[in-house]
Amino acid sequence: MAAQGIASAYRSVVQSVAALHDAGVPILAGTDADAQPGALFQVEHGVGIHHELELLVEAGLTPVEALRSATVPPARHFGLDDRGAVEPGLRADLLLIDGNPLVDIRATRAVRQVRCAGVGRSRVSEDRDRVRSRRQAGCGQVVSPARRA
Numbered sequence: 001m002a003a004q005g006i007a008s009a010y011r012s013v014v015q016s017v018a019a020l021h022d023a024g025v026p027i028l029a030g031t032d033a034d035a036q037p038g039a040l041f042q043v044e045h046g047v048g049i050h051h052e053l054e055l056l057v058e059a060g061l062t063p064v065e066a067l068r069s070a071t072v073p074p075a076r077h078f079g080l081d082d083r084g085a086v087e088p089g090l091r092a093d094l095l096l097i098d099g100n101p102l103v104d105i106r107a108t109r110a111v112r113q114v115r116c117a118g119v120g121r122s123r124v125s126e127d128r129d130r131v132r133s134r135r136q137a138g139c140g141q142v143v144s145p146a147r148r149a
Helices: 002-022 048-058 063-068 072-077 105-109 124-136
Strands: 094-097 111-116 119-121
Touching (some): 048 063, 063 105, 094 105
């Protein structure tokens, strides 16, 4: 019985997102990322966004619209004029991926390299390892380079 209620609520949410999108309401991708010690549900920064993009496509956004919802509109909404697009003079925070997310949005999960402010990291796990080691050392909030202002 509870599973039916959850499925019904999920369908309702998907329909609501689709209706908002169809009405022209800007959709901003985001997650409840909170990897701070003591958080009830720890989601590392950057990991949940892949699922969020998949859910937006399921709600009817095209892969281009879903990707856009995680780039230009959030940058504009939060007044981050130095990022949000790949253009000369803007901050270069990029994911280089294997695959084509315009064909299959799940391709965003195949991260080859992360570039933060134009500086490449060959392994995504380097960042995860840094976050984990700081957390284990009892450091305060850890903000991944892609999330810094």
